[in-house]
Amino acid sequence: MPYFPFFANIENMPCLVVGGGQVALRKLEKLLDFSPIIKVVALKACGEIRELADRGMITLFERAFKDSDIDGSTFVITATGDRGVNRHISQLCRQRHIPCNAVDDPESCTFFFPAIVTEGDVCIGISTGGKSPTLASHLRKTIQSQTEGRLGDICNVMGKVRDYALENISTEQARKKAMAEALKICLESDVLPTEEQLIEMIKERK
Numbered sequence: 001m002p003y004f005p006f007f008a009n010i011e012n013m014p015c016l017v018v019g020g021g022q023v024a025l026r027k028l029e030k031l032l033d034f035s036p037i038i039k040v041v042a043l044k045a046c047g048e049i050r051e052l053a054d055r056g057m058i059t060l061f062e063r064a065f066k067d068s069d070i071d072g073s074t075f076v077i078t079a080t081g082d083r084g085v086n087r088h089i090s091q092l093c094r095q096r097h098i099p100c101n102a103v104d105d106p107e108s109c110t111f112f113f114p115a116i117v118t119e120g121d122v123c124i125g126i127s128t129g130g131k132s133p134t135l136a137s138h139l140r141k142t143i144q145s146q147t148e149g150r151l152g153d154i155c156n157v158m159g160k161v162r163d164y165a166l167e168n169i170s171t172e173q174a175r176k177k178a179m180a181e182a183l184k185i186c187l188e189s190d191v192l193p194t195e196e197q198l199i200e201m202i203k204e205r206k
């Protein structure tokens with residue numbers, strides 16, 4: 001059974017990462033793009049994680065995990081190399097209904113990390129239900145090689161045209177047609193039209 005891709009706003013959400021090795025680092029780098037408030041607890045953190053702490057991107061505690069560390073966390077990643085510790089943390093989270101990602105044990109996870117392609121507000125997450133991270137990674141690279149880096153800009157201008165359409169075009173059917181027209185123009189033009197140009201174009205075609 002595939003996993004449902006909830007897309008969540010995690011900006012300013014307090015979260016906990018336990019462990020300070022390369023796997024914790026990869027999860028941290030991914031999360032940082034989405035601006036949660038991150039606390040890391042690790043017996044010994046790698047140099048890159050210490051550097052993130054020095055730059056104020058995360059709060060780092062170099063010591064063993066204690067149960068009270070999960071207090072106040074909206075989600076938890078347990079990335080220690082110790083299976084027993086990871087399992088203990090995921091069980092604690094389960095009891096307290098806190099979503100938990102246990103990097104060494106798909107069965108204990110209540111959420112997985114996807115392979116991610118982001119361009120502005122466009123975000124494509126790929127999961128294989130935990131079966132093959134290598135396939136997820138391959139699919140990410142394939143998608144990345146096929147986009148032209150314009151999706152974020154297209155999404156922005158389409159968002160503005162949509163605001164206009166919601167205000168000024170009265171029926172849902174007409175709005176749908178206008179938005180389809182606007183997208184076609186964006187995809188077919190070498191230089192992306194501005195919001196004003198695009199609105200003029202869809203007005204003319206009404």
Ligand SMILES: C[C@@]1(CC(=O)O)c2cc3[nH]c(cc4nc(cc5[nH]c(cc(n2)[C@H]1CCC(=O)O)[C@@](C)(CC(=O)O)[C@@H]5CCC(=O)O)C(CC(=O)O)=C4CCC(=O)O)c(CCC(=O)O)c3CC(=O)O
Nearest residue numbers: 103104106112113114115127128129130132133136137140
């Ligand atoms: C269940 C899940 C839980 C989670 O971590 O969220 C999980 C679990 C495990 N991964 C393992 C290994 C590897 N993981 C990767 C890479 C990625 N792993 C990611 C996600 C996930 N990994 C979740 C499922 C996602 C899905 O549904 O597909 C990605 C997509 C996202 C990310 O981590 O950021 C990222 C690619 C990002 C990108 O390229 O964009 C590579 C390849 C590499 O490093 O190049 C390897 C080595 C090859 C191999 O083993 O396949 C092991 C065994 C460890 C061991 O051998 O002991 C476990 C534990 C187990 O399966 O038991």
Ligand SMILES: NC(=O)C1=CN([C@@H]2O[C@H](COP(=O)(O)OP(=O)(O)OC[C@H]3O[C@@H](n4cnc5c(N)ncnc54)[C@H](O)[C@@H]3O)[C@@H](O)[C@H]2O)C=CC1
Nearest residue numbers: 019020021022023024041042043044064065080081103104
């Ligand atoms: N999900 C994924 O994408 C992948 C998961 N893995 C799994 O991830 C796990 C971690 O891998 P690495 O980062 O390479 O391991 P690592 O051994 O380099 O790092 C483990 C970290 O956990 C810390 N730690 C251990 N016990 C602790 C405790 N009680 N409290 C606080 N911190 C503690 C250590 O100090 C260290 O910082 C491994 O079990 C591996 O099987 C490996 C590859 C990919």
